[in-house]
Amino acid sequence: MSHVHESPAGELVRQNSQDLAKELAKYGEREIQDHQLVTFPNPRPGRPYHIQISLPEFTCKCPFSGYPDFATIFIDYVPQDLVVELKALKLYINNYRDRYISHEESVNQILDDFVAACDPLEIKIKGDFNPRGNVHTVVEVTHQRST
Numbered sequence: 001m002s003h004v005h006e007s008p009a010g011e012l013v014r015q016n017s018q019d020l021a022k023e024l025a026k027y028g029e030r031e032i033q034d035h036q037l038v039t040f041p042n043p044r045p046g047r048p049y050h051i052q053i054s055l056p057e058f059t060c061k062c063p064f065s066g067y068p069d070f071a072t073i074f075i076d077y078v079p080q081d082l083v084v085e086l087k088a089l090k091l092y093i094n095n096y097r098d099r100y101i102s103h104e105e106s107v108n109q110i111l112d113d114f115v116a117a118c119d120p121l122e123i124k125i126k127g128d129f130n131p132r133g134n135v136h137t138v139v140e141v142t143h144q145r146s147t
Contacts, residue, residue: 060096060106108139
């Protein structure tokens with residue numbers, strides 16, 4: 001769908017709905033929409049060390065009911081050549097808040113995207129979801145780089 005509006009110069013401009021929504025979004029929403037996992041060179045390549053991150057404000061929506069799900073995501077990884085930048089990770093994680101995705105798929109997708117971004121030596125991601133309807137779910141996935 002497209003919309004027509006007047007430009008500052010007084011010209012009529014046709015714009016599609018996605019572009020218009022992005023233009024009207026708050027700066028934080030735009031950063032979340034443009035999410036990407038950004039990396040930088042490992043400052044200590046060749047030395048195995050763990051980076052442990054907790055993200056206590058993860059949210060997504062149940063793909064069946066649409067109800068919100070809340071979790072803490074725990075990431076523990078050993079970098080190889082690249083390290084994931086934390087602000088980019090925060091924005092990437094915040095992008096899940098409006099996604100209809102299961103607990104299992106969300107944690108597995110985070111793992112896939114993390115591995116694609118930085119190819120760590122090893123990584124474990126755990127999603128500890130808040131109880132809903134008397135059910136508490138913990139999803140844990142791991143990956144080890146093949147040598």
